[in-house]
Amino acid sequence: xxxxxxxxxxxxxxxxxxxxxxxxxxxxxxxxxxxxxxxxxxxxxxxxxxxxxxxxxxxxxxxxxxxxxxxxxxxxxxxxxxxxxxxxxxxxxxxxxxxxxxxxxxxxxxxxxxxxxxxxxxxxxxxxxxxxxxxxxxxxxxxxxxxxxxxxxxxxxxxxxxxxxxxxxxxxxxxxxxxxxxxxxxxxxxxxxxxxxxxxxxxxxxxxxxxxxxxxxxxxxxxxxxxxxxxxxxxxxxxxxxxxxxxxxxxxxxxxxxxxxxxxxxxxxxxxxxxxxxxxxxxxxxxxxxxxxxxxxxxxxxxxxxxxxxxxxxxxxxxxxxxxxxxxxxxxxxxxxxxxxxxxxxxxxxxxxxxxxxxxxxxxxxxxxxxxxxxxxxxxxxxxxxxxxxxxxxxxxxxxxxxxxxxxxxxxxxxxxxxxxxxxxxxxxxxxxxxxxxxxxxxxxxxxxxxxxxxxxxxxxxxxxxxxxxxxxxxxxxxxxxxxxxxxxxxxxxxxxxxxxxxxxxxxxxxxxxxxxxxxxxxxxxxxxxxxxxxxxxxxxxxxxxxxxxxxxxxxxxxxxxxxxxxxx
Amino acid sequence: xxxxxxxxxxxxxxxxxxxxxxxxxxxxxxxxxxxxxxxxxxxxxxxxxxxxxxxxxxxxxxxxxxxxxxxxxxxxxxxxxxxxxxxxxxxxxxxxxxxxxxxxxxxxxxxxxxxxxxxxxxxxxxxxxxxxxxxxxxxxxxxxxxxxxxxxxxxxxxxxxxxxxxxxxxxxxxxxxxxxxxxxxxxxxxx
Numbered sequence: 188x189x190x191x192x193x194x195x196x197x198x199x200x201x202x203x204x205x206x207x208x209x210x211x212x213x214x215x216x217x218x219x220x221x222x223x224x225x226x227x228x229x230x231x232x233x234x235x236x237x238x239x240x241x242x243x244x245x246x247x248x249x250x251x252x253x254x255x256x257x258x259x260x261x262x263x264x265x266x267x268x269x270x271x272x273x274x275x276x277x278x279x280x281x282x283x284x285x286x287x288x289x290x291x292x293x294x295x296x297x298x299x300x301x302x303x304x305x306x307x308x309x310x311x312x313x314x315x316x317x318x319x320x321x322x323x324x325x326x327x328x329x330x331x332x333x334x335x336x337x338x339x340x341x342x343x344x345x346x347x348x349x350x351x352x353x354x355x356x357x358x359x360x361x362x363x364x365x366x367x368x369x370x371x372x373x374x375x376x377x378x379x380x381x382x383x384x385x386x387x388x389x390x391x392x393x394x395x396x397x398x399x400x401x402x403x404x405x406x407x408x409x410x411x412x413x414x415x416x417x418x419x420x421x422x423x424x425x426x427x428x429x430x431x432x433x434x435x436x437x438x439x440x441x442x443x444x445x446x447x448x449x450x451x452x453x454x455x456x457x458x459x460x461x462x463x464x465x466x467x468x469x470x471x472x473x474x475x476x477x478x479x480x481x482x483x484x485x486x487x488x489x490x491x492x493x494x495x496x497x498x499x500x501x502x503x504x505x506x507x508x509x510x511x512x513x514x515x516x517x518x519x520x521x522x523x524x525x526x527x528x529x530x531x532x533x534x535x536x537x538x539x540x541x542x543x544x545x546x547x548x549x550x551x552x553x554x555x556x557x558x559x560x561x562x563x564x565x566x567x568x569x570x571x572x573x574x575x576x577x578x579x580x581x582x583x584x585x586x587x588x589x590x591x592x593x594x595x596x597x598x599x600x601x602x603x604x605x606x607x608x609x610x611x612x613x614x615x616x617x618x619x620x621x622x623x624x625x626x627x628x629x630x631x632x633x634x635x636x637x638x639x640x641x642x643x644x645x646x647x648x649x650x651x652x653x654x655x656x657x658x659x660x661x662x663x664x665x666x667x668x669x670x671x672x673x674x675x676x677x678x679x680x681x682x683x684x685x686x687x688x689x690x691x692x693x694x695x696x697x698x699x700x701x702x703x704x705x706x707x708x709x710x711x712x713x714x715x716x717x718x719x720x721x722x723x724x725x726x727x728x729x730x731x732x733x734x735x736x737x738x739x740x741x742x743x744x745x746x747x748x749x750x751x752x753x754x755x756x
Numbered sequence: 757x758x759x760x761x762x763x764x765x766x767x768x769x770x771x772x773x774x775x776x777x778x779x780x781x782x783x784x785x786x787x788x789x790x791x792x793x794x795x796x797x798x799x800x801x802x803x804x805x806x807x808x809x810x811x812x813x814x815x816x817x818x819x820x821x822x823x824x825x826x827x828x829x830x831x832x833x834x835x836x837x838x839x840x841x842x843x844x845x846x847x848x849x850x851x852x853x854x855x856x857x858x859x860x861x862x863x864x865x866x867x868x869x870x871x872x873x874x875x876x877x878x879x880x881x882x883x884x885x886x887x888x889x890x891x892x893x894x895x896x897x898x899x900x901x902x903x904x905x906x907x908x909x910x911x912x913x914x915x916x917x918x919x920x921x922x923x924x925x926x927x928x929x930x931x932x933x934x935x936x937x938x939x940x941x942x943x944x945x946x947x
Contacts, residue, residue, distance in 0.1 A: 194921040194928065197926055198921070198922070198925075198926035235774075239770050242766065243763065243766045243767045245763075259760050259763070259764070262757065262763075263764035265764070266764045266768050267768065270768070313835065315834055316834070316835065324776050324780060325776070327775070332768075332771060332775075360763070363767075364767070367775070368774070372774070372779060376782065376783070379783045380783075383783070383794065386791075386792065386810065386811055388792070388794060389787040391784075392795065395806070397807070398805070398807070399808055400814060400938070400941075401814070401815065401818060401821065403814070403815055403831075405831065405833055407809060407834070409795065409796060411784070414783040414784070429836045430835060430837050431837050431838070431880055431883075434836075434881040436881060440811050442927035442928070446926070501843070501844075501848075501849050505868075507856060507869065507871045507872070508869060508870055508871060508890065510872070511873050511874055511928075512873070514877045514879075515838070515843070515848065515877040516839065516878065516880045518879055519825065519884055520886050520927075520928065520930050521928070542880070543880040544840055544880045546841070546842055547840065547841060547842065550844065643840060643841075644840075644841065644842040644844070648842035648844055668840070669838070670842075751843075751844045754844045755843055755844045
């Protein structure tokens with residue numbers, strides 16, 4: 188027992204340490220890329236970028252104010268939306284469809300499009316039977332660009348605090364292109380090669396039919412998996428190539444790929460914290476933010492790993508050898524500890540990929556996953572996660588300033604009514620979306636017996652599944668309890684709307700606050716300034732996050748996972 | 757706004773060229789240099805027929821073979837997924853109980869306390885190709901009897917097929933069921 192536990196725990200500790208190390212290195216690299224400093228990748232990529240800039244008529248030196256930048260972001264997202272709807276509803280007769288998969292229904296196409304557009308990747312379709320390879324490649328494209336959208340928006344915020352006073356905060360197009368050419372593409376290529384080496388398929392062939400050793404017929408789905416999976420994690424997208432996501436042996440062949448997938452999804456969010464530190468020339472603040480986020484992460488991950496290793500008490504009571512823990516819905520080559528770790532890293536960061544079936548996790552593990560998404564800023568998704576954290580930061584500065592009777596200031600900029608209104612609205616929007624949508628769904632479920640087919644597990648778990656779906660949608664996470672039958676107009680459309688409202692208001696609001704603050708007059712630091720780069724402020728920040736984000740959900744959590752916990756104990 | 761949309765269209769075209777054509781092509785071409793050539797690692801028999809993929813589990817039910825984990829989709833690899841049963845669902849406990857009973861009848865003389873949990877619970881993908889070393893060891897007696905082999909021989913074969921943790925340090929040890937069963941067939945035919 189001792190040695191089993193040791194190697195399982197060693198695996199996740201090494202994974203985390205590597206993640207932080209690579210994140211720090213990447214943070215410095217990303218700073219150089221976005222600020223235009225020379226890097227090792229210049230010789231290779233500058234010619235490509237120059238070509239792209241010339242074709243697209245992007246002037247690298249040109250800068251815009253926040254409104255122009257957001258117009259650009261929205262219009263390019265609109266273009267992707269239109270292409271995606273056309274493509275997904277016409278897959279049947281388009282090329283790269285060797286398995287003769289039919290086109291998506293409009294409501295399914297709507298849900299899928301929105302969900303990949305907003306970096307969420309909630310999947311109500313079954314990939315093996317409901318999407319062609321062309322569709323998969325298109326979704327892969329959306330995974331690249333939605334991640335780059337988040338990163339570019341995040342850099343706009345960083346830029347706003349770099350200068351003493353400016354109204355033009357940068358160029359969304361340039362940051363967007365560079366995110367892809369300098370960060371996402373090279374890292375994806377590197378990962379895909381390692382994944383192929385470990386046995387991940389990469390082809391466009393039709394399903395294989397074989398006769399097994401015991402003479403059963405077996406049909407095996409394959410496809411361009413190795414191109415899809417790296418960006419799925421690097422971009423914190425999380426949409427699975429297969430239904431079982433990264434529990435599928437083709438999508439996650441062994442423990443090494445499992446480690447790499449866990450590392451890949453966290454490095455850019457962690458790196459961006461340090462990029463922020465370089466941009467604002469205050470690395471101590473970056474470390475404080477990192478500590479606050481890590482604190483939240485550890486408080487969620489340690490219990491989850493422990494609970495999954497402990498396993499299900501009801502199964503232990505049957506008297507079998509339960510040392511491997513809660514193996515229902517998990518894979519032997521990955522183990523319960525790595526699955527416990529994954530369940531939290533994927534929900535605090537808005538990846539939403541899974542390497543085990545989330546519905547079969549222990550009740551309080553599910554609660555911690557929900558909490559990760561409800562806060563949605565402990566590391567957070569690429570770009571978008573930091574933007575959420577930035578909102579909490581503004582709130583904490585305001586509250587702390589009020590408490591000590593000082594003018595709320597952040598980086599030498601006065602925070603006034605207009606910024607606070609945006610921040611307060613955004614912080615309230617998240618619980619509003621989740622709780623109202625869940626309540627509405629429960630109402631419909633209770634009053635129309637036809638909808639009883641939505642959920643499979645009886646009792647509080649069914650409630651948790653619905654709460655989870657909307658939390659995942661609002662947090663743009665994309666993980667789900669697979670037991671929920673979500674491929675029907677109600678869920679496709681309602682989660683689609685929640686997804687939209689979970690993404691664009693927070694990006695636009697975050698950039699708007701930065702834009703508004705950026706053009707204010709710089710106030711030099713004095714004895715009356717509330718210093719944000721202190722660990723005391725870090726504690727206040729953490730408290731604000733817990734009080735505002737976590738407590739508003741407590742009643743809902745006690746109806747779902749907490750009630751289920753008491754059912755089995 | 758029209759200017760923005762026009763520009764968006766050009767940028768999108770550029771990025772599609774880069775990500776959907778350039779990147780995918782490079783990855784597809786580099787796959788040729790690895791085992792399986794991007795088709796997954798296949799095992800072929802003497803007649804060059806594919807008998808399986810190393811990574812995709814197969815159903816095994818006879819006494820002569822080591823069994824893999826229960827699968828919610830019956831190892832149908834044209835789909836994937838788990839049972840999605842909640843830990844509080846009475847159906848889950850009932851299923852596990854039935855599997856324990858079934859295992860006991862097919863493996864007489866094995867104490868219930870030795871049955872490892874991975875042998876009586878379904879996997880996440882439904883295609884899990886592996887079992888824990890403990891799950892292999894408790895089947896040694898049955899397989900050895902069915903094949904009329906000495907238990908020590910089968911036991912040492914299992915030992916040889918245990919995949920140690922990554923770098924002997926990280927993660928679980930496990931046994932690939934298909935590879936073990938193929939080795940078993942080879943052993944039986946050579947005797």
